[in-house]
Amino acid sequence: MKKIVWLFMLIFLAGCNITVLQPKSETASEQAFLINFSFWLMMIVVVTVFTLFIRFVYKYRFTEKRKDDLPEDVKGNRKLEITWIVLPILLLIVLAVPTIAITYEQSAKAPQDRKKNGVHIDVIGKQFSWTFQYENGKKEMNRLVIPEGEPIIFHLTSEDVIHSFWAPKLGGKVDVMPGKEITYEIKKPEKGSYQGKCAEYCGLAHANMTFKTKVVAKEDYQEYLIQESQ
Amino acid sequence: MIWKYLRTMNHRRIGIMYILFGIIYFFRAGLDALFIRAQLAIPNNDFWVFQGEKYNEVFTTHGTLMIFFVAMPLLLGLMNIAVPLQIGARDLAFPFLNALGFWLFFAGSLFFNIAFFINMTPEVGWTGYTPLSRAEYTPGAGTEFYVFGLQISGLGTIFTALNLIVTIMRHRAPGMKYTRMPLFAWATLITSFLILIAFTVLAIALYLLMFDRLFGTGFFSGEEGDPIFWQHLFWIFGHPEVYILALPAFGIFSDIIATFSRKRIFGYPVMVVSITLIGFLGFMVWSHHMFTVGLGPMANTFFAITTMAIAVPTGIKVFNWLFTMRGGVIHFTTPMLFALGFIPSFVMGGVTGVMLSVSAADFQFHDTHFVVAHFHYVIIASTILGVFAGLYYWYPKITGYILDEKLGKWHFWTFLIGFHLTFFPMHITGLEGMPRRVYTYTQADGIFLLNAASTVGAFLMGISMLFAVWNVYITHKKGEKVGNDPWNGRTLEWTEASPAPEHTFEPMPIVDEIDAFWFAKIENRSLATTLAVRIKPLEQETIQPFFIAMALLVICTGLTFTWYWLTIAGAVLLFSLLIVRSFTDERESFYGKEDPYE
């Protein structure tokens, strides 16, 4: 038991600087909120169960004194059982509300209008590299540069197998499919350099299929677009 | 002795073979896990050969073996042994089919394992996602071993599930109503229905993948077909599969907790309803494995809600277990310790499950080590601890010996500590951005210590298994036989001798309440018995099931290497065997005689 408590301490301590809990965009912030929210809600369950568990196991353990005790024959208890049917349902409803709200807004969608307000970037995955194509036709491999504060709309396709586009600090992942375009939006990224990677197993060098993301000021972004690609 | 087992149709012997091979593969898959952890122990590691290709092979093998060739046979083995004894059946309804089911599992597992020895191990992950698993991206015969290995053993699993259903429906002892059945039998019944649906869908998915790979169709290709279709089919199988693994374990724990609390299970009707409900809901949540594939907001929300809903019946079960212990006298035997270890561990896995159901948050969790942590928490806590609990519990019924309690406790504690140490840090590495199925990470990722802890934990789990092996050795060396009822049990299996004899339940007990044996013991009476019972299933000793399974193995070998002459030879062999079978039916000598009771 001690061990488990100790491990939980660890998560709280480590929680202060865990990657996805330090979001750097509005999208990732909403996700981090959901993670935290569901975590604490679930802690209610964990604490309840652990308390009852420890109490019952300790109190009703076998001792020499209770050697000949014959437990009372209890079949069940309607009231108690209804309690632990109803309470979890309520708890889950509390969880479901923000889940639905944020999922509805954030889910990756079928191809969208490229005129929608924001910066549109084509992401092409293939074994084992990423190609980013900007609105003016500029292409670069394994390096993504985006302006801060804008909605960034990614149009993702794959040339071979399924990959998954993921920059943990900027937002959740979205799969990159062959033969089908998916769009995913990241809102209001903050300035900085971030890691990106492929999160869907895609073959031999899957682990090495990474990219760098740089979020820059809007002016710098415009400048970047007209530079020759490196 | 081997010759006897090759020809047996007896449910206990078949169960023993299931368990034996399940354990052999458990060691192989466990070794794979240790390779994985050794490679991930430190950043930028170069452990042995496990970078890239070999690493991919090893995690594919680990997953596939653990699910299909470890968890399934161990559970089917326990069901085979314990369920007939618990409900007063004298064998499974179709003993021939039971033997065939086992040998098909054996043939499938053999086929899958051969791949390693001829250096053709599949490397597509246990989920075999298309189009990666199509021939253009994984040429060579590796993936065929995955396809056919699962196909053959899946067929066996379907047969055994069907067999268990008929057994439970038709072969219960007099008075053993559905409402008096032990919960393990109930869980087996529901699980068997899940198997029938889930494994059939998997069979068709593999059938289509076979056409894609061997005959050039485009079902799962990106250009022509739909890679997502594979994921749908796979997870319509795959998610119920999780409950196929968990429900029997729930049943085992229910029986064990009741036995060692010396108290009947709390809220029996609700327990049964919640098993059924979990089984039903299990088919409505598959797309929560696919939140990131772009199914759209509607589908994501729907599957998030159904997934949350499944937490309710699961929660009910947890509280009912807790309240079974309340007011009881808890004996800390080894099986009970595994059951007690299960409750908190499983709840931890359960709550991360609810966190994963929050679809927008899942965009972050998906395919990271957080998910790895989650499913190991639920599957190890339920299935593996459940199987260990069941093996310690029913070992007397299987062999006639009782496993050493002291070594059993060493096994339990080292395993449990190792398990938490391995998987708890993975929650955090996952949130730190470590995807699953990667063989390396950098110092800059800041996950070195957590990974090192996981590796230590994995090796601790490995060590714990040595205690188990030593325990079995010591127990058999000592060779102290135990009586019918070493645990002071509640259900019918403890009325029979240990090990369970060839011909059980002669005479047949009459059951008039739940846990009838227990209440009879308390009241110092013995169970009423009768001789007027239905006929028991007919058996004979025959090698045919073994050869039928081998014929399928030959067919699949032919297909794998496109040696079609071999396929045809195998098919001829298979059909000849089926015809021979129809003429050497064990019923031939029984039918057409006078009825002794008329």
Next chain:
Amino acid sequence: MNSQEAALFQDKKIGFFIYLGVEAIMFAVLFATYFIFTPAAKGPYPTEVFEARTVLLSSFFLLSSSGTLLIAEKGIEKKNQTKVIVGLGATLLCAFAFLGLEIHEFYTFVQEGYGITTSIFLASFYVLVGLHAAHVAFGIGWMIVLFLHYYRPKVSYSLYMEKQIIFSYYWHFVDVVWVFIILLVYLPYL
């Protein structure tokens, strides 16, 4: 059939019905596959491929085989040897005719360039209808074995009866699947 045999037969009947349920799920998934991929974006449109005459003819044979099998079932019930032989024999002939037509149909398709790799629609057509044809072929083998059993002196009547009844469940099931194939695979595109 005495009471013990009846109990065993009941086991087997339930087991076999469950097995047919498994088969039904199999076909259901293949039907779903067909719906998803038909008509395909590329390749021939189904109406170009299907031909009403063969479908009608093969359906005639297969559906009447269910009827002829009923004669054999009556025969086994009444212990009427002629009915059993005639019924089973007619069923067998119908099955052969159906299988011949089916092979002919597939052969023609392939001759016309509509192979399994031609388009995703044809692929899902072949895996579904092909699996059904394999079931018919298996049934033919089963029927031949039944004949052998019938003429064996040693076999007890109740055991033979059981074998034939189980077979007839199988055969009717295969027929029902064919009805669904007509309705869902061919009919929309004839």
